[in-house]
Amino acid sequence: MLHLHLTAIIVAVILFIAVYGMYKKNNTAENKPAFIMHMVLRVFYLLVLFSGIMVYVGNMEGISNAGSHMQYGIKALLGILSIGFMEMAIVRLKKNSATANVLMVVCVIAIIATVIMGAMLPLGMLSF
Template identity: 35%
Template structure:
């Protein structure tokens, strides 16, 4: 499964598509059940590609230490908050708190992911 772990392209592509689908579903005025189902498939692809990168690179890059573990945790939280926003929106409940949590956790996850050894150094 070298195509999953040789570069981060597959993982970045899956989460960019997932974010686009999320914003389409979350910001539309109507229920978008088909988009939500496709987004759930994208969650699985994001997790599979992320987990394969995690297992391949965690021990090879020593300067990151526990940052990889934190990145996995925050990545799963991002997916959880995305799902909470969509489900609560469809039920007509308040989503303000989940939007804020989603934004904060997404920024932390992006920083951790892009600043690690196989990401972009900034």
């Protein structure tokens, strides 16, 4: 399940960059390809959330033994914030709001913090 979660995260970030670029280039009502990709991105948001919950539930015993419940809670909060900022940045760009660029920067910071936090957890690649 961890591989599904990591793959869904990577695909969601790539789709986010593509959708953001498509709306930045052509922000009109006739931009159907961007709208369709945005809907696919929303499906991947759900897949990331579902697979993250399944990874947590599947490794509950190891998390308890390691005593890292708080770290996983912070990681989950950062993940949810990342997804929220991704969606808000795209919607604000779609509505031609001035805060779209600020939300994009906050979104990138949240994604980087989430990835670093996930890599440091016991299931991550940087755990010792």
